[in-house]
Amino acid sequence: MEIYSIRPILAVLIPFICALLIAVTGEKNRNLREFWTIAASVLGCMVVISMFPHIYNGGQYIFNIAQIVPGVELGFRVDAFGMFFAFLSSFLWIVTSVYSIGYMRALKEHAQTRYYFCFAACIASAVGIALAGNLLTLFVFYEILTMSAFPLVIHEETSAALEAGKKYLAYTLSGGALVLFGMAMTYTLTGTLTFASHGFLAGHGSAQILRMLFVIFIMGFGVKAAIIPLHSWLPSAMVAPTPVSALLHAVAVVNAGIFGIVRVVTNVYGIGLVADLGFLLPFAIVASITIIFGSIFALAQDNLKRMLAYSTVSQLSYILLGAALLSPSSLSGGVAHIAHQGFMKITLFFCAGAILVQTGKKNMSEMHGIGRRMPLTMIGFTVGALGMIGAPPICGFISKWYLGLGALEAGHPIFIAVLMASTLLNTAYFIPPIYNAFFKEPEGDLIESKEASWWLLGPILLCALISLIFGMVSMVPYTPLQLARTFLGV
């Protein structure tokens, strides 16, 4: 059942208006400026939640703004998958806002107004991407996201940050150009861009054209999804402040790329068509290569945030593997992993940020014994890390389990081996820092350090707790897994 409602546009406009209020308030009244962020994030999240019951029962919300080309409106159509991503972004915005206030004030960062302004704009575009009813609307918000995340990436304004920014723009704008090409091609073939529950490309164009188009879409969205070899902007972008890394890795940016790919696979091509075109194996192999190599690169890092960045590269391809295997279980596992990865990775980045604020240390080799001085932070880190490895009862296990099932359903048990290899590699790079943190004596200036303020600690513990809950009660309604299953109709 479809309902015409202003709720989708409200969910997008609230963060946009918040961004304007932040710009108007400016540096003059910092408390008011931060109040806007918190208020808008809570309000936005509530609007998204208000759409839950109807969507969960299989309904849709629709809102159209204006026609762009004949047959394609700038408009929203909310289904379970969009709902899922919108909720993830808007909920994590609340958490990140709280964390940002603690982090930015503790480090006395410059240009905070610009930071909060761009952050709100990023959330607005992420929600826009999530709720978009067609490829064009998705692309519009996708590009706004690209541009509004740019000032965040170069926030430090050091030469390293400016270089990272250039790299980021070069990669993501090129990716955007490919998506635009794919979109124009799709429109020329079909005359529509509106997402359909089983795809709308079937029966249009020759198999050859459709294959080429699929590769273009995957490459275009794959830049933000950090598929190897299109990933290198992501590790460079870790020079940005920690809450920005959280935004890139968990809240909005990489998820937008993944979201785009899943939309193309399920709602533009349709699972059946992708299988008919013979993309199962090549796509899954690309994902597997990224999983393995991302982890191998992570092994070689000493900088904690850089290691986490490579871990994201690897984890994102779990989701892609789920999409590539094209079986109901693997897809629901993959889609659920968007949220699972988000919650676990944001915990890890928050911990890295808290350590940076308290001790100024960035490298893992300098963090020995940190667990004795900052026990709660490191417990959060341990939960996140174990989740990444895939240990029950943390939510990472759930995704891995369904991916494994999916590999069997698809008749390619070889990919279980990929998952196992990745588990081993994850263990290899996540366990040593945890071991060193808890079982070695703190040295040097670490002896004096203590736990971070509750502004930082609260979000860490909350996200760690949610990762645990999603892992333990994944069969309860409204968890990521169940939403994913609603979307896929399984």
Place this chain on the structure above:
Amino acid sequence: MVGTSHLPILVVLLPLVTAYITPLLGWIDKRICNPLVVVSMTLAFLASLLLARSVLTGGVISYHMGGFAPPFGIELVVDYFGVYMCIIISFITLMAAIYSREYVAKELHESKTVPYYTLLMLMTGGMMGASVTGDLFNLFVFFEILSISSYALVAITGKKVAIMASYKYLLLGAIATSFTLVGIAYLYILTGTLNMADLSVRLQSVYGVGGSSWTLIAALAFFMVGYCIKAALFPLHTWLPDAHSMAPSSISAVLSGILIKVGALAIIRVLFNIFQPEFVVETIPITSMISWMAAAAIIAGSLFAISQTDIKRMLAYSSVAHIGFIILGIGLATGYGTTGGILHIFNHAMAKGCLFLCAGAIIYKTGIRNIDDLAGLGNKMPFTMAAFTIASLSMIGIPPTAGFVSKFYLGLGALETGTWSGWVFIGTILVGSLLTAVFYMKVINNIYFKEPLLREDVQRDETPLGMLIPILILAGGCVIFGLFPRIPLSLAEPAAKLFLGGI
């Protein structure tokens, strides 16, 4: 439809008559010039909107000057495209005129005020006339009016470089003029008429005839070269970067924003109104030739722009690239492509107008022209720089700005051709917009994220309100017409359909 109202001639006469009143009143008091011009352009803008309404409801309007019926009397033909151009011309000139009050007072010598406004009005009158005329010789005359007044306006500062630039512009402009005149003469020899509608009918009998069709081809060639110089299509663009960067910024906005598009208008008129679409698309594939030239313009213009250090010169080269987008759309001769090209005339006029006005504001406030010295301006002039950023994004084609919509339409148009060259063209469009991103992002980076040399430079010092308002209106337009593209498309689409009627 034969119009009963006198609106078609009014939009031409308003600026022309103002051009004659300005020196008179300016002789009494120089301060009257600006309000006079602003009022006159506001009226012209409103008249254009009224004209658009009657064209949209009643179809193409034919106006007979002095009541003499064509082909013997002079005919004004207001079609969708003509009225579309009128709206853009009067609007951008209005913005430039509002901006001029404070800008001219500082940047030009007092004695230049009256000639400045007089020439501006003459030029606008020429452009308005060229848009609505239905007579080929009339088009030539209006082109002369607008060209000669623009030569003078480029040189109006009196600086040596500006005079050199104007001279270069004049030389190439004169060549273009003589070429088009020869073209007109050939067509007159062939048909004995110069009324466009009449020409297209009489040319029917000429197409097939072996011997005389060489004359026809020569005429077409003269027209194309002549008007491509006027439109500054690469590689005939060499006059543009000098002229557009040396002129006062308010004039640069008009030159880059609309004047070169009148060249594009003339190309459209020649290709689709005078010649048969079949002839220019199939018999002599002139449309595909200009498409390839336009594709070269997009890449070359962007590459030149990347290497510029002077902000106005960079904007000028960017215009070379974007006139390429417009002509590419026209040359594609497909529904979406031509619509996209025509739409881009509007979108580029707003964005480039805004950018030149911003550049003028920067020079007005700080005297800086070098891109590397722009550091800290984001804090110094936040509103101007916000407008600059929005207009730049529109040039790059980032949604939700207007530039994205025209880029998307052009892309669809390229694919619509269904040939391998269409794939090359869409690739060119995408690569071109990425290259555009390179040089605009460099400026934006410098404005916002680069450490200024001196701390005291960063005090808040915004552009005066009289100059800021037109800048903000144009920047706002870039976003509004990106979200609601149906507004310009309601004229651009039927215009394209009318031109491509024969295909």
